[in-house]
Every structure is written in C-alpha cells, then in structure tokens.
Amino acid sequence: MSAVSFLLLPNPSSTPWADVPEFRMRDFLAATAGELDRGGRLCAWFGVPEDAPGGAAVRIVVAIAFDNDNTLEVARSEPVRGSYPALTVTHPQAHLFEREVWEQHGLEPAGHPWLKPVRKDHGAGPAVGDFFRVDGREIHEVAVGPVHAGIIEPGHFRFQCSGEEVLHLEIALGFQHRGIEEALPGGPHPATLSRIETASGDASIAHATAYATVLETLAGCEAPLRAQWIRALALELERMANHAGDIGALAGDVAFLPTASACGKIRGDFLNLTAILCGNRFGRGLVRPGGCRHDLEPDRLRRLGQRLAPAIADVEEASRWFWDAASVRSRFEFVGVVTPRQATEMGLVGPAARACGLVRDIRFDHPAGWYRFAQPPVAVWPGGDVFARARVRWLELQRSGRFLTDELANGPEGEIRAEIPPAAPDSLAIALVEGWRGEVCHAALTGADGRFRRYKIVDPSFHNWTGLALALRGQAVSDFPICNKSFNLSYCGFDL
Amino acid sequence: MFVLDSITHRLRRGCQTMAYPDGPAPALPDRHGGALRVEAARCPDGCAECIPVCPTQAIARPPGRTTSLDLGRCLFCSACVEACPHGAIEQTGDHRLAARSREDLVLGEKGGEEVRLARALDEKLRRLFGRSLRLRQVSAGGCNACEADINVLGTIGWDLGRFGIQFVASPRHADGLVITGPVSRNMELALRKTYEATPEPKIVIAIGACAIAGGPFVDSPEVRNGASAVVPVDLFIPGCPPHPITILDGLLRLLGRLDEKAAGRPAAGA
DSSP states (O other), rough: GGGGGSSEOSSEEEEGGGSSSSEEEEEEEHHHOOOHHTEEEEEEEEEEEEEEETTEEEEEEEEEEETEEEETEEEEEEEEEEEEOTTTTTTTGHHHHHHHHHHHHHHOTTTTOOOOOOSSSOOOTOOOSOOOOOOSTTTTOOOOOOOSSSOOOOOOEEEETTTTTEEEEEOOOOOOOTTTTTOOOOOOOOTHHHHTTTTGGGGHHHHHHHHHHHHHTTTTTTOHHHHHHHHHHHHHHHHHHHHHHHHHHHHTTOOOHHHHHHHHHHHHHHHHHHHHHOOOOTTTEEEEEEEESSOHHHHHHHHHHHHHHHHHHHHHOOOOOOOOHHHHHHHTTSSOOOOOHHHHHTTTTTHHHTTTOOOHHHHHSOOOOOGOOOOOOOOOOSSSSSHHHHHHHHHHHHHHHHHOOOOHHTTTOOHHHHHHHHSSSSSSEEEEEETEEEEEEEEEOOOSSEEEEEEEEEEEEEEHHHHHHHHHHBBBBBGHHHHHHOOOOOOOHHHO | OHHHHHHHHHHHHHHOOOOOTTTTOOOTTTTTTSSEEGGGOHHHTTOTTTTTTTOOOOEEEESSSSOOTTTTTOOOOEEEEHHTTSSSSSEEEOOOOOOOSGGGEEOSSSSSSSSSOOOOOOOOHHHHTTTTTOOOOOOOOOHHHHHHHHHGGGGGOOOOGTTTEEEEEEEOOOSSSEESSBBBBHHHHHHHHHHHHSSOOOOOOEEHHHHOGGGGTTTTTBOSGGGGTOOOEEEEEEESSHHHHHHHHHHHTTTOOOOOOHHHHOGOOO
C-alpha cells in the first residue's frame, strides 16, 4: 500500500476532518498493516460513531508514529458496521485497540484470538468470565485481586502455574472504570480538566499537558513559551517523584530496606517541589489550556533550585547503596525478561520499552513544547529484565535531574497564559507527551460547533500491561511482585 | 565493608521523622490555601459568580436560601476564591479538614462558616482502637494520588506506625476500611465484600473528594458518588488528594490522640 496516502503530521497538530484520508475498510486494514510493517507504531485506534446511510455505523481512526522520522500519520476508514477481518492476527499491537472498539461500538474484529471486554462490567464484574486456561493434572490456577494486599489500585491477575512456574498470566482490568471518555463528547465541560488530571492521578501533568495542547492546537495557537517551560519543569518533577518512588518500592520488594526507606521519603520531597509550583503535590491546577495558572517568580525559582539540589543528591546516594548490593542485583537480573522483539510487536512505550533497548521517547522523537529546545538524553538499557527497568529509571532520574538543574536557569521571560480562541470546528487534533510511564496520547475530533465529538485518551499503560503478562511467562509466581513493581502501570489510566 | 557503609549512612542520616504532633505541624505549601471559610452573609442578593466556576458543583444557592459550599465535593482548585468579588470565600491555610458527618463539611451559614472538625470515637471504640488501629485500604476508582499520599504516611518522615496505626493485607485482620475513589460500579461488589469480611466493630474512613462525594466524577453513570452509597462512613477527609498532614490529622483526631495546643493551628482560627 502506498505510504503517501496517510496524512503526515508533526506532534502536536490539528487538521480538518475532511482532509484526513478516507479508505475503504479493506484498503484501510491493508494500508495500516503496511505502515506498521515498515516500522510504524500504533499510537491510537479508535471508533467515531457516524450516521451513515442505512443506520448507525462507525469509522475507525488510526494514528501511527514513525519515531525515527519524527512524524505521525493519521487516516480513517469509511463508516462500517458488523465485522471486519482482525488486524491483531498479523499485528498483535492492535489486540487491545480492536477489543476496545468492539466493546465501545460493537464492531467485531473477526478472527481476533482473544475477543473479550476491556473494561465494562457485564453484570457480575470485570473479572467474571472466561480466562485462558492451561489444562493438565499438574496445572493449578492462582487468582489475585481485585483488592490487593497493599495500598494500590484494583485489578485481577489470573496465573496458570505448573508448580512455581507461571505458564500464562492473564490480566483483567476495568474495576477502575469511571467513564471519562464517554462523558467527553459535547465538552469541554466544567469538570473535564479535573477528570483529565485524574485520568491517571500520578501522571496529572502529562495528561493535563496533552489535553491543553490538544485545545491549543485546535485553536491554532500555542501556550506562551514561559508556560511551556513551566510545564516541562513540572513534567520532569513528576517523572522524578515517581521514579524515585519506584526505586524505593523495588528495593522494598527485595527487602533492601535502606533504599526503600530513603526513597519513600525522597519521593515526597519531589512531590513537595511540585507543590512549590502550584500548591498541589500532584501538580493539579498548574496546567491550563492556554498556559499555566501559576508563575515561577524569582523567589520561588530560587526556593525550588535550593531544594532540588539536595533531593537529587539524596536520590543518587540512596540508589548507589542499592546498585552496590550484589544481593539486589542477583534478584533483579534475568527476572521478568521481555525481548526487544516482543516489545516491538506489542508496541511497548516508555521506560518499559527503553529497558528492552528500544530507543523511543516522545521528548526526543516527537518533541513538542519546551522539548523542542532542550531534551534530556534518552535513557536506554538492554536486557528487558527487572534490572533493566530499574536501571532505566535510575538513568532517567539522573538525566531529568540534570535537565531540571540546567533549565531552571533558562526560563524565558513573558506571559504565562494567553486567551485561546475557540476550537476549530470539524477538526482532528492529536498530541503526544512523554509521561513518566511513557507515551500519553490524546486525540480530539470536534463537531460543527467546535465542541468535542469524540475524545480519545491512550495512557501508556494501555500499551504496557501486556508487557507485564509476557514478562511473567516462565517466571516463578513469587517473582510477580517485583515484575509488577518494575512496570508500575496505571490501573485507572487503563480503565479511564 | 558494605555492612559498615550501610551503618555509616544510617548514622549520618539520623532520625528523619517529624516532630508532629508533639511539635508543630509541617506547613502546607503556600499555594495550597488549606481549608476554606465561607461567610454567606457577605453574599449580596442575586450574586452567583462562584457557582459556574466550580468544576464539581460544590457551591449552591437555592432561591431564598444562603450560599453553601460543600467541602466534601471541593477539589481545592480555588477558582471560587478568585471569582468571588465580595470576599465571602477565603482560604485559611489550615490543614485540618476531617469531619464525622457530611453536614459538617457544608460551609456558609452563620456559625457554620468553617468545617466542624471531627470529634473522637466514643469511649468504647477508643479503648479498642486508640492505641492500635489496623486498616484495610480499598481503592474503588481512586486515581492513585490519594493512595500515594496514604502510602507516604508509612514512610520514615511520617512514620504512622508510631501511633499504632497500620495498613494490613486482609480485611480479616482489620479494624476498619480506608476507601479512596468515587466507587466505580465495577468495584462496588468488591468493596461490599471487603466490608463484610471486616470483623465488627469496624470503622470506615473516606479519603479524598472522590470517596466523599464522587469528586470530579460526580454523577458519572459509572460511579456511585462516593463510599457512603455502599457502606456507612465514620470519617470524611476532604482534598484532591488531601495533603498527608490532613490525613494524619484526621486519623489522630478520630482516635482522640491530638493535643490541640501542640498540634492545632495557632488559636486565632480555631
């Protein structure tokens, strides 16, 4: 299929809906497959309900990223109903997207190997239903969740084990479903921004930035540079807080208490730095369409800088104890391995992908906002095991720390907020942001009135939960906690 | 060598646990604003500037009645504070927000301008739980922010364990539940079962705007608008998410373990 027929776009961008190339369904599938075969990565695949001759139908919109070329591509299908031959059969990274479209719009991907609901409760609860089963006298099944032992979100894990060894793990989510996407058509509503900020509450800045960028792009404008600078600072603080917490949690899971206790506190120190910016430890209320709500005045900037340096030094020291301990290394190495090939085929993103040696980072590949002017180097580690995922976090902590230290001194003068014009009608906008877990993708389609007709959120966890399931194959079931912690994915970001 | 290093690090870092509640509470970030104070008497007739700016419809002014702000629904975005031209809604900077009933969080009327802070459990429950409280946490649609700030209380800076409060892995081991999230429909059954599995007598604590009243998701068809729809709640701790000091204050207040002179705000606002 010819590559020219997909519409090439930079990140972020908005384009009239009429200019998004439309394909017959058969050609659409073949063209998408062709783009994925030549190195594309599926960012989004979602349905747009449409009144077509003969009743309600749905169009599929696809967004594909070419990370090496720094470009995005979009296309749409004709309105279809009924069923079509599943893309998943040849391109597994489509598996959840196709299940989602089937659940949301009833369009059946025929031949999909595991067609199950993604989030919805079908009467008795998301985990009630058929699970993949391995049969045999030696096989036993372990069911965990939705309510877990720690203070974490709910989800259900079903292991098929032979003795200690996990043959297969199926992850059933949906418990956190709050109906964020369903409520968005007709918006933005007064509660929309708060809902976006809590789509995945530990990645509030990433989601709010993607949302604000979508609205700014639709309005044909940009936030003032100073606001873009503040957003980048906040995004890196968010990354550092979460990575520091993860290093501590991983240390805790292998009973290496010095790092576990130190990092628990250091995480809080980073959250408190975000609170200097806006009062909220998770950055809520900072990012607003058109800019930022709060400025970083000279005195506040000084305070932030003064407290950043010791926090960076603390996390360096606490992590060094951890890396120096042979007992920690031996628990992490060769545990929970995801191969680069699996990561590519499943379309993993963020630190989970970079820990398989894949160089993909939106800040570098599709830079937007302040990242057009400065980027931390991409942190990559080969191996694909728990060690590599911890190592990538550690590298990112160092690099984000250096980036923040440099950029704090580079703030541009000017306004922090601009009035944005109304959103363009009948347009499709897409924005990607590298949140701490990976690519946060927001896409909006406006109607004739300029309000949302469809709004799609793809949290990085949507791509990455499958990575965790693959990492567990052949592992001891007792290694699940450290494998899970090494991914630390969002339940609510997936469930929306 | 390595053992020696660990011990040296440990000694050098010393005790990192805060002095609170024997010493002063850590200050809230200056842009946080803390609890709100609403003086409906200042609202002129017909003024409704604050009502449309609230993302969760926490402010109401029914015809013929005074303005009321439901702090249980509040996300503390301070949009209303900025919108009010009459100074009727003010930030107090106070971290103390926990209340025993939903009505105690409704602000505005004369005498009810501020939160009516939680009173301690009755004598019998205090004897049972006052020095040892085991809690099971259930996230029912929580976004991981309330969860994170509850987890923070277990770290060395806060050291919840020194109060005898501990989060446990099973409801069978628990004296009560801590609920976060607006209670998604898909978690309703699991929450109910967890509650039933907790032995009597038990208490329930709702942490965060979602668990109190649905938060940003209020009236979404996929949620139950908070924990009260499913289980009886004994303590409400507002915020989005509540600052860890607000959560700790609520827990200690419920157990009757706060010496107001040391732990409270300077007497001026109390």
